[in-house]
Amino acid sequence: MTKMNAEARQRLDAAGISLAEWSRRHSASTAWHGDKCGCPDDRCIGYHHDPSEPCQCLPALIRDYETEKRSSAEAAVIWAEFQAAQDSADTDGLSRVHDQTANWVDRYQGQGVTSWSLTEQVNGRAGITITNCFNNQRWLVWAAERQY
Numbered sequence: 443m444t445k446m447n448a449e450a451r452q453r454l455d456a457a458g459i460s461l462a463e464w465s466r467r468h469s470a471s472t473a474w475h476g477d478k479c480g481c482p483d484d485r486c487i488g489y490h491h492d493p494s495e496p497c498q499c500l501p502a503l504i505r506d507y508e509t510e511k512r513s514s515a516e517a518a519v520i521w522a523e524f525q526a527a528q529d530s531a532d533t534d535g536l537s538r539v540h541d542q543t544a545n546w547v548d549r550y551q552g553q554g555v556t557s558w559s560l561t562e563q564v565n566g567r568a569g570i571t572i573t574n575c576f577n578n579q580r581w582l583v584w585a586a587e588r589q590y
């Protein structure tokens with residue numbers, strides 16, 4: 443097993459991500475199985491970049507992770523408001539939730555989305571689901587019980 447180098451640890455630290463959290467994101471364990479530079483690919487140094495060059499993978503992956511955490515946190519808020527509005531049959535609340543969800547889908551799900559739903563499930567799992575122009579499937583893009 444490779445030990446992560448000091449530079450990579452500092453980068454994660456600066457982003458508020460623990461080594462265990464970063465490891466678990468990329469493998470089933472809290473032990474690090476990636477390369478020294480913090481890339482989950484254990485053959486990053488010498489393959490993705492020269493040993494003398496800084497890793498480009500790590501900062502990009504950290505940014506992705508932060509975006510994912512942010513989108514997930516925002517989705518959780520939308521979901522809670524959706525449940526509350528539904529429970530109290532609050533039509534103003536539902537229309538607010540509608541706008542927020544449209545906004546969220548716009549920001550985080552990118553191009554090609556043709557519809558979204560808070561009530562349609564995928565394989566019995568509730569959350570935010572979308573359809574897109576690339577295929578005829580419905581996708582669960584945020585699962586209601588997901589926690590970070």
Ligand SMILES: [Zn+2]
Pocket residue numbers: 481482483485486487490499500
């Ligand atoms: Zn890499």
Ligand SMILES: [Zn+2]
Pocket residue numbers: 477479480481486487490491496497498499500
């Ligand atoms: Zn690297």
